[in-house]
Amino acid sequence: MNLNYTPEQDAFRQEVRQFLNDKLPDDIREQVQKRLRMPKSTTERWQKILFDQGWGASNWPTEHGGTGWDAVQQLIFEEECAMAGAPRQLDFGLRMVAPVIMTFGNEEQKQRFLPGILSGEEWWCQGYSEPGAGSDLASLRTSAVRDGDHYVVNGQKTWTTLGQHAEWIFCLVRTSTEGKPQEGISFLLIHMDDPGISVRPIIMLDGEHEINEVYFDNVRVPVANLVGKENQGWTYAKFLLGHERTGLANVGQSKSMMARLKAAAREERDGERPLMENPRFRDRLAQLDMELQALDLTVLRILTDAKGPGPAASILKIRGTELGQNLYELLMEATGHDAMAHLPEALDADYNGPRPGSENATIAAGEYFNMRKLTIFGGSNEIQRGIISKLVLGL
Amino acid sequence: MDFTLTEEQQMLQDSLRRFVDNEYNFDKRSEIIATGKGLDKGTWSALAEMGLLAFTFPEDYDGLGGNAVDTMVVMECFGRGLLVEPYLATVVLAGGLIRDAGSDAQKAALLPAIASGEKLMALAHHEPGNRYNLNRVNTEAKPSNGGYVLNGRKTAVIHGGQADQLIISARTSGSAGDASGQSLFLVDAGASGLTINDFATHDGQRTADLVLENVQVPENALVGPLDQAAPLIEKAFDLGIAAICAEAVGAMEALNATTLAYSKERKQFGVPIAKFQVLQHRMADMFMAAEQARTMAILAATNADSDDREQRRRAISSAKALIGQYARELGQSAVQIHGGMGVTEEMFCSHLFKRLTLINLQFGNSDYHLEQVSNLLLAETA
Ligand SMILES: Cc1cc2nc3c(=O)[nH]c(=O)nc-3n(C[C@H](O)[C@H](O)[C@H](O)COP(=O)(O)OP(=O)(O)OC[C@H]3O[C@@H](n4cnc5c(N)ncnc54)[C@H](O)[C@@H]3O)c2cc1C
Numbered sequence: 054m055n056l057n058y059t060p061e062q063d064a065f066r067q068e069v070r071q072f073l074n075d076k077l078p079d080d081i082r083e084q085v086q087k088r089l090r091m092p093k094s095t096t097e098r099w100q101k102i103l104f105d106q107g108w109g110a111s112n113w114p115t116e117h118g119g120t121g122w123d124a125v126q127q128l129i130f131e132e133e134c135a136m137a138g139a140p141r142q143l144d145f146g147l148r149m150v151a152p153v154i155m156t157f158g159n160e161e162q163k164q165r166f167l168p169g170i171l172s173g174e175e176w177w178c179q180g181y182s183e184p185g186a187g188s189d190l191a192s193l194r195t196s197a198v199r200d201g202d203h204y205v206v207n208g209q210k211t212w213t214t215l216g217q218h219a220e221w222i223f224c225l226v227r228t229s230t231e232g233k234p235q236e237g238i239s240f241l242l243i244h245m246d247d248p249g250i251s252v253r254p255i256i257m258l259d260g261e262h263e264i265n266e267v268y269f270d271n272v273r274v275p276v277a278n279l280v281g282k283e284n285q286g287w288t289y290a291k292f293l294l295g296h297e298r299t300g301l302a303n304v305g306q307s308k309s310m311m312a313r314l315k316a317a318a319r320e321e322r323d324g325e326r327p328l329m330e331n332p333r334f335r336d337r338l339a340q341l342d343m344e345l346q347a348l349d350l351t352v353l354r355i356l357t358d359a360k361g362p363g364p365a366a367s368i369l370k371i372r373g374t375e376l377g378q379n380l381y382e383l384l385m386e387a388t389g390h391d392a393m394a395h396l397p398e399a400l401d402a403d404y405n406g407p408r409p410g411s412e413n414a415t416i417a418a419g420e421y422f423n424m425r426k427l428t429i430f431g432g433s434n435e436i437q438r439g440i441i442s443k444l445v446l447g448l
Numbered sequence: 449m450d451f452t453l454t455e456e457q458q459m460l461q462d463s464l465r466r467f468v469d470n471e472y473n474f475d476k477r478s479e480i481i482a483t484g485k486g487l488d489k490g491t492w493s494a495l496a497e498m499g500l501l502a503f504t505f506p507e508d509y510d511g512l513g514g515n516a517v518d519t520m521v522v523m524e525c526f527g528r529g530l531l532v533e534p535y536l537a538t539v540v541l542a543g544g545l546i547r548d549a550g551s552d553a554q555k556a557a558l559l560p561a562i563a564s565g566e567k568l569m570a571l572a573h574h575e576p577g578n579r580y581n582l583n584r585v586n587t588e589a590k591p592s593n594g595g596y597v598l599n600g601r602k603t604a605v606i607h608g609g610q611a612d613q614l615i616i617s618a619r620t621s622g623s624a625g626d627a628s629g630q631s632l633f634l635v636d637a638g639a640s641g642l643t644i645n646d647f648a649t650h651d652g653q654r655t656a657d658l659v660l661e662n663v664q665v666p667e668n669a670l671v672g673p674l675d676q677a678a679p680l681i682e683k684a685f686d687l688g689i690a691a692i693c694a695e696a697v698g699a700m701e702a703l704n705a706t707t708l709a710y711s712k713e714r715k716q717f718g719v720p721i722a723k724f725q726v727l728q729h730r731m732a733d734m735f736m737a738a739e740q741a742r743t744m745a746i747l748a749a750t751n752a753d754s755d756d757r758e759q760r761r762r763a764i765s766s767a768k769a770l771i772g773q774y775a776r777e778l779g780q781s782a783v784q785i786h787g788g789m790g791v792t793e794e795m796f797c798s799h800l801f802k803r804l805t806l807i808n809l810q811f812g813n814s815d816y817h818l819e820q821v822s823n824l825l826l827a828e829t830a
Contacts, residue, residue, distance in 0.1 A: 187787050189716040212788045258791050258798035259650075322577035324584045324625065333815045389579050390604040390809050393655055394647040407645040409603050409657050410576065418650050418809075422802060425783045426791050433787065435726050 056350065058125075066129050073137040076102050082138035083402065086313070088416045090261075090400040091140060093176075093218050099140045100173025109171040110147050117155060117163070118171050124356040128304070135305035136312065145215065146170035146177040150223045153240065153289050157281035166221075166242070180210040180224035180243070180267060181290065188436050190225070191234040191287065195269060197226040197241060199276070204228075204241065206249075206272040212430070216252050216265035219245055225290055228283050240286035242278040249273070257426075259419035260397055294432060302352050302373035304345075310380045311345055314338060317387050317413045328387055337383055341376065348372050364444035367437040374427035374434065381421040388414035395419070451746065453521065461521050467494070468529035474796055477652065480532060486610040486646075486654040487533045492565050501539055502563030505547055509559035516687060516752035520694040520745060527698025530796075530803055532652045534568055534607035540691045541606075542569035542615050545632065545684045549672030554634070558613075570611035572602040572658055573681055580812040582682055583627050587660060589618035595666040596620075596633060598641075601659055606810075608656030609646025612637055616660070620675050627678040632671040639663050651803040679757070686764045689811050690752035693745040693767045696775050696807045700738040703800040707731065707782045710789070710797070721785070730781045737774035744770050758824065765812075765820035772814035775804040 058066070081099060084091050103109050111127045113119020122130065151170050154162050169175030186193040195208025206226060213222070222243050229237030245252070249272035255264045281289055318329040318338055328334055352369055355362050362369075385392045391410025399408050399415045408415050428434040442448045453461065472491065480488040495501055503518055505511025512518075519540060526535065539562060546558050546569075561567035578584035587600025598618050608614060614635050622629025635642060641663040646656050672680050708731060711722035721727055748767035754760040779801040783790035786797050808814060 182788070185715075187716060189718075192716075256793040258793055258802065260793065323579050324577070324581055328579075333819055337815075385805075385809070386813055386815070389813065390574065390655075390811075391576075393604065393649045393651075393806050393809055395650040396647060407647075407657065409647060409655065418802075418805065421805070422650070422798075423791070425780070425801075426788075428784060429787055429791065433784075435724070435784075438726070 058129075062125060062129060065126055066133060069130055069133040070137070072106065072108075073133060073139060076106070077137055077139055078102075080402070081140060085140050086138040086309075087402075087412055088420060089402050096140050096143060097173050100142060103142070104172050109173070110151070112148060113151065113155070113171075117151075117167050125353065128352065128356070132305040132308055135309040138309070141306075143170075143173070143176060143215075145179050145219070145223075146175070149179060149293050150177050150221075150242075153223070153280060153293050156292065157240075157285075157289050161277070162242075162280065169220075175221060176215060176219040177221045177223060178213050178215045178219035178245075178267075180213060180222040182212045183209060184211050188433055190290070191238070193225055193227060193238065195224065195226050197228050197239060197274070199228075200273075202276050203273045204276060204279070206241070206243065206269045206274055208269050210267040210269075211265075212255070213252075213265045213267045214263055216245070216267050217254065217262065221245060222267065223280075225286050228286075235287040237284055238286040238290070239283050240280040240289045241274055242280065243269075243272065243274050247272050247274070257423060259423045260395065261400075261419070261423070302348065302369035303377055304349050304352050304373065307345055307348070307373070307376055307380060310377070310384075311342060313413075314341075314380060314384055314387065317384060317411075320411065321387050321389075321413065334387065337386075341379055341383060344372075344376055344379075348376055364440050367432075367440045367445075370431060371428075371434050371437050374431075377427050378421075378424045381417070381424045384413060385417040385421045388417045392418040453517075457518060457521050460518070461525065463498070464500075464522060464525035465528065467498070468525050468531070472529045472531060474799075477530060477532065477799075481648075481652040484648065486607055487568075491531070491533055495533065495535070496563065496565030500535075501543075501565055502559070504539070505543065505559045505563060506555075509547075509555050510563040511547075511559065516690050516749045517746075519687070519691050519752075520749035523691045523694035524698035524745070527695035527700075527803075528702045530652065530699065530702075530799055532654075534570070534610055534654075536688060536691055536695075537570040537607035537611065538562055538568050541571040541684055541688050542611075542613075544687050545571065545615055545671065545680060548683065549632070549677075549680045551668070551671075553668070554671060567613065568607070568611045570605055570608045570614050570656070571684060572605040572608055572614050572616045572656075573685075574602065574604045576601050576603045576657070578624075580816045581625075582685065583630070583678060584624050585617055585619050585630050586624045587616070587618040589620050589631060589633060593664060595664060595669065598633065598635070598660045598663040598665065601657070603657045604810075605656040605658060607654050608658060609644050609654055614658075615671055616658070617677060617681060622675075629675050630677045630681065631674050632677045632680065633665050634669045634671055635663060635665055639665070649806060651806045652799065653806075682757075683760075685811055686760055687752050689764050689768050690745070690748040692807050692810060693741075693748045693771050696771050696804060697738065697742050697745045699800045699804050699807075700734075700741055700775060700778050703778060703782045703797065703804070704731070704734050704738055706795075706797055706800070707734065707785050710786055714787075727785055730785065734778045734781050737778040741771045741774045762821060762824050765817040765824075768812060769814045769817035769821060772808035772817070775808060776814075779804040 081095055110119040111130045115121040183193050197204035197206045224241045225238050226241050227237055228239040249270040251268045253266045254262045319327050321328040323331045388410055391414035394409045502511040503514040507513050543562050589596040589598045616633050616635050619629050620631040641661045643659040644656050649655050712720050714721050744767040747763050751760045751763035783801050789795050790797050
């Protein structure tokens with residue numbers, strides 16, 4: 054047993070850190086670290102910088118232009134990026150649809166779609182959930198009916214993150230109503246500009262727009278955009294959900310948040326003393342610090358296990374999301390009643406009007422509210438606990 | 449022991465519930481918030497007509513002589529419909545202080561004007577960087593021109609931007625942290641040297657920060673005794689805490705009701721999600737949280753008027769600490785059970801959750817009040 058990183062891994066971390074130091078633009082760093090509203094161009098610029106470095110896709114094999122890094126290298130990269138204040142890369146393309154296309158798509162699809170994802174020029178969103186199909190995803194009803202060289206798609210997707218920005222949506226659609234619900238689902242790639250698609254915003258409880266409803270009214274999709282085989286989409290979706298779950302531990306994000314929280318504990322005042330000297334607050338911070346360490350090492354332990362993560366990956370999703378929520382909650386409590394004010398205009402970098410308290414206070418409550426999503430999406434934590442009970446404990 | 453409401457209180461509750469359920473629905477509330485004005489004139493007049501704005505004032509000043517239990521009944525109804533109107537600021541905090549500490553002239557000038565709905569008021573006490581401790585007052589008032597001149601900053605002034613007149617605390621002697629040396633002053637919202645930055649809050653209400661630069665007030669602006677306002681301020685906030693504890697109970701019960709209804713309607717895997725045992729247990733916990741919260745809100749209300757400081761403080765801080773915890777648990781569960789719907793602006797659920805979250809941040813969070821109870825224990829065993 055040895056919990057230290059190898060000298061090679063330490064050197065790798067150094068290399069990543071140096072790169073971030075040299076190449077991450079200050080204005081981007083500021084937006085991310087202060088958790089300001091990010092224009093689309095921020096993510097685009099950053100993906101371009103990574104792409105130019107050859108680091109556009111840390112989780113892809115080299116044959117498709119990825120880095121070919123192992124799991125630990127990927128984690129180190131993610132962590133360093135988060136700590137430095139780099140924007141999150143676009144999971145929907147890089148970590149969700151791309152692995153499916155690589156594994157189940159045909160050569161043409163790989164040629165057509167992977168380069169745009171890697172360069173960041175084409176954005177993707179995920180069209181799984183429907184109003185009637187959330188946790189019970191297999192009950193989805195959006196239909197695709199074959200008509201010559203096309204599928205005609207009708208129905209509605211919802212909760213579509215980034216739907217307002219994306220060029221493409223990867224959808225689960227119903228191509229058959231025979232057999233079990235899981236057996237009639239196909240995986241379809243649809244261009245968001247196609248006639249018959251309309252997108253409506255859903256405003257979240259923090260007042261921000263990040264999710265949408267997407268309607269399909271006789272949308273004609275070329276059969277060439279079917280991934281894999283018709284009616285096999287559920288298998289691909291399950292493959293993809295496995296990918297999503299390990300990513301959802303979000304250790305890098307939590308580490309950067311912890312750093313911010315520690316800084317806040319020193320900066321926020323509790324009368325004569327910094328808040329850090331308030332023992333009740335510090336205990337709560339220490340508790341989260343311990344939990345973060347436990348999560349960090351558990352992730353490494355599970356990912357370096359030769360047997361692969363399997364259903365135990367649900368641990369990472371559950372613990373990672375709960376920790377993420379608790380970190381924001383503590384930031385909110387650190388800023389106390391200053392966090393009560395809601396200043397949407399102060400989420401833009403050029404805001405210089407009045408605000409109660411610090412910049413932490415401006416974002417804290419909104420982020421706390423927003424982060425309730427973490428335990429709901431990507432397979433709710435109730436569903437994840439069900440997976441552990443069934444597939445790990447055999448209940 | 450008697451946990452029942454009086455006949456009058458029962459009638460008050462019935463009519464207010466009807467008012468909230470019928471006249472203050474979700475859409476109306478959203479419209480009021482969107483105006484940015486912090487209140488709806490029609491609603492405010494309706495509350496005045498019902499006698500609510502004077503409920504706790506003495507009969508000599510157009511009031512009904514009500515107590516903190518009456519306020520509890522009112523605030524619980526407000527919590528149920530999440531009223532955003534400045535009742536807490538105007539009637540409970542500022543009105544309560546004028547009632548308890550104002551001169552006859554101040555009472556005569558202000559209480560009937562509050563009662564009729566003409567005048568809005570606010571209490572400005574907390575200061576930037578000083579968090580919740582009530583004795584941390586740095587704003588200064590110095591004798592000048594036969595009156596006083598005020599300098600300093602205030603924060604978290606609930607509905608400060610809507611008030612016609614504010615009661616502002618300032619130090620007339622001693623130094624920050626001292627209980628003694630604090631005094632209260634009446635200041636017009638338009639006073640020269642007073643800047644009011646009005647902000648929306650996440651729960652649809654308003655808050656303000658104040659900057660005071662050589663704000664001159666006359667001698668008769670002093671409310672209560674010079675240098676000895678700390679006990680008055682503490683009591684005013686204890687009444688305020690009891691009030692928002694009751695509001696939390698109303699919001700918690702509304703949140704339980706909407707969650708229960710949603711869980712019966714929403715189907716996944718071919719059954720209502722209410723059939724899943726994890727959710728059933730979670731809703732059972734939510735029910736228990738609301739029941740315990742109700743008990744604590746009653747404890748707070750029945751002690752809030754008391755002049756036995758130690759007993760009052762212990763009751764109020766215990767109630768605020770526990771209700772903060774219960775509300776957090778209950779609110780998070782409610783959102784979780786709503787799934788994606790719970791994190792949208794469209795659902796009443798998310799608004800109740802936000803108000804409950806902010807109640808915990810207001811007038812001391814759970815940790816702060818736990819510390820107060822803990823300190824009282826220490827004093828007791830010493
Ligand atoms: C901010 C946000 C972004 C999202 N982005 C996307 C996206 O880009 N693309 C996409 O396709 N989807 C997206 N989703 C949808 C997300 O995957 C769903 O919200 C999630 O699957 C839950 O479904 P639901 O909201 O319908 O809740 P429901 O399934 O109705 O669940 C409601 C409650 O019931 C519980 N429950 C359900 N079934 C069971 C069970 N069997 N046992 C115990 N408890 C159960 C749930 O845990 C939850 O607490 C997003 C959601 C959010 C909130």
